[in-house]
Amino acid sequence: METNLIQIRRDLHRIPELGYQEFKTQQYILDFVSHLPQERLTVKTWKTGVLVKVKGTAAKKLIGYRTDIDGLPIQEETGFSFQSEHEGRMHACGHDFHMTIALGILTYFANHPAQDDLLFIFQPAEEGPGGAETMLKEVLIGDWRPDLIMALHAAPEYPAGTVAVKEGLLFANTSELYIDLEGKGGHAAYPQHTKDMVVAAAYLVTQLQSIISRNIDPLDSAVITIGKITGGSVQNAIAEYARLEGTIRTLSSEAMEKVKRRIETITNGLAAAFECQARIDYGCNYYQVFNHADETARFMDFVRTYKGARLHECGEALTGEDFGYMLKEIPGFMFWLGVGSPYGLHHAKFAPDECALQMAVDLMVDYILTL
Numbered sequence: 111m112e113t114n115l116i117q118i119r120r121d122l123h124r125i126p127e128l129g130y131q132e133f134k135t136q137q138y139i140l141d142f143v144s145h146l147p148q149e150r151l152t153v154k155t156w157k158t159g160v161l162v163k164v165k166g167t168a169a170k171k172l173i174g175y176r177t178d179i180d181g182l183p184i185q186e187e188t189g190f191s192f193q194s195e196h197e198g199r200m201h202a203c204g205h206d207f208h209m210t211i212a213l214g215i216l217t218y219f220a221n222h223p224a225q226d227d228l229l230f231i232f233q234p235a236e237e238g239p240g241g242a243e244t245m246l247k248e249v250l251i252g253d254w255r256p257d258l259i260m261a262l263h264a265a266p267e268y269p270a271g272t273v274a275v276k277e278g279l280l281f282a283n284t285s286e287l288y289i290d291l292e293g294k295g296g297h298a299a300y301p302q303h304t305k306d307m308v309v310a311a312a313y314l315v316t317q318l319q320s321i322i323s324r325n326i327d328p329l330d331s332a333v334i335t336i337g338k339i340t341g342g343s344v345q346n347a348i349a350e351y352a353r354l355e356g357t358i359r360t361l362s363s364e365a366m367e368k369v370k371r372r373i374e375t376i377t378n379g380l381a382a383a384f385e386c387q388a389r390i391d392y393g394c395n396y397y398q399v400f401n402h403a404d405e406t407a408r409f410m411d412f413v414r415t416y417k418g419a420r421l422h423e424c425g426e427a428l429t430g431e432d433f434g435y436m437l438k439e440i441p442g443f444m445f446w447l448g449v450g451s452p453y454g455l456h457h458a459k460f461a462p463d464e465c466a467l468q469m470a471v472d473l474m475v476d477y478i479l480t481l
C-alpha cells in the first residue's frame with residue numbers, strides 16, 4: 111500500500127501548533143489513523159497526543175516508536191507553497207517529518223502486522239513545557255509500557271540517507287532560563303534619576319557568557335544562550351523592566367547545577383551593582399538523552415549493512431529532547447536522521463529534504479521486522 115508521505119508532511123507543515131495546543135495536529139493524526147485497517151488497532155488520546163497500538167501476530171513484547179508533534183513560535187520564511195498557515199508558528203525542528211515517518215511506519219504495520227505488538231506514541235510539547243515525562247507516568251504504564259523504545263530527530267547537517275548515532279550520551283541536559291530585571295524608568299535625558307534595565311540586561315548577557323569560558327572545565331562543554339531580550343517601551347525613555355529568555359545546556363547534571371549557581375551569583379551581583387530587583391526562573395528542564403548500549407549497538411549493526419542508509423558514528427550534541435525521560439526508564443535509543451537542509455534547526459528557512467521520508471520509513475520498517 112502506497113502512502114503519500116510528501117503530501118502528509120506538507121499537510122502537517124501547514125498547521126504547526128505550540129505545546130499542548132496541537133488540536134488540529136491531533137485531529138489530523140486521528141483522521142489518518144481512522145482510514146487504516148482497524149482490526150488490529152487500539153487508539154487512545156492523551157491531552158493533545160495520540161497513542162496507537164498495533165496488535166502483533168504472536169506478540170512476546172511491545173515495541174514503542176515515539177514522535178513529537180509540536181511546532182515552534184517562529185515566523186516561517188521559506189516561501190514554500192505549503193508554508194505554515196499559522197502566523198508566527200513553524201515546524202522548524204522537523205516534527206512534521208517525525209510525524210510523517212511515524213505515520214508511514216504505522217501504515218505499513220496496520221496492513222502487514224509484525225509478530226510483536228507495536229506502540230506508536232505521538233507526543234505533544236517537546237519544545238516546551240515537555241510532554242514525555244508526564245506521558246511516561248500517566249499513560250506509558252501497564253499494558254501500554256513498551257519493552258523497547260525508539261525515536262529519531264531530523265539532522266540538517268547530514269544528507270538524506272545518513273543515520274548518525276552513538277551509544278551513551280547523545281543529547282544534553284537542558285534548562286530554560288528566564289531572568290526578570292526591575293529598576294526605575296524615567297526620561298532618557300535624566301539617567302541619574304533612574305535604574306536603567308536595558309543597560310543592566312546588556313551587562314548581564316555578557317557576564318553570563320563568562321560562566322562558560324571561566325567556570326566550566328575547558329574539556330567539558332556547556333552552552334548558555336539568551337535567545338530573546340525584551341525591555342523598554344520607547345526610544346527616549348529609560349526602561350524600568352527588562353527580561354532575558356534563554357536556555358542552558360550541559361553534558362552532566364553536575365555541570366548544570368554549577369552553571370545555575372553561577373547564574374544566581376552573577377545575577378545577584380548585578381542586582382546589587384545596578385540597584386535593581388532580579389528574579390530567575392528555570393522553566394522546564396530536560397534529562398539528557400542517553401542511548402542504551404545493547405539496543406543501540408544492534409541498530410548500528412543493522413544500519414551498517416543496510417543498503418538504503420549510511421551509518422555515521424557521531425558525537426554528542428548540546429540539543430535537548432524530553433525523549434531522554436523515556437530512555438531513562440525504557441531501553442532504547444534515538445538517532446539523527448540526515449535531512450540535508452541549507453538552514454539549520456530552529457531557522458525560519460529550515461528546508462529539510464523530503465527524500466529522507468521514504469528512506470526513514472523503509473529503514474524503520476525493515477529494522478522492526480528484525481526485532
Ligand SMILES: CC(=O)N[C@@H](CCC[C@H](N)C(=O)O)C(=O)O
Pocket residue numbers: 203236237238263284285286356357358394396428429430431455
Ligand atoms: C531537538 C531540539 O531542538 N530540542 C529543543 C528542546 C528545547 C527544550 C527547552 N525549551 C529549552 O530551550 O531548554 C532544543 O532547543 O534543543
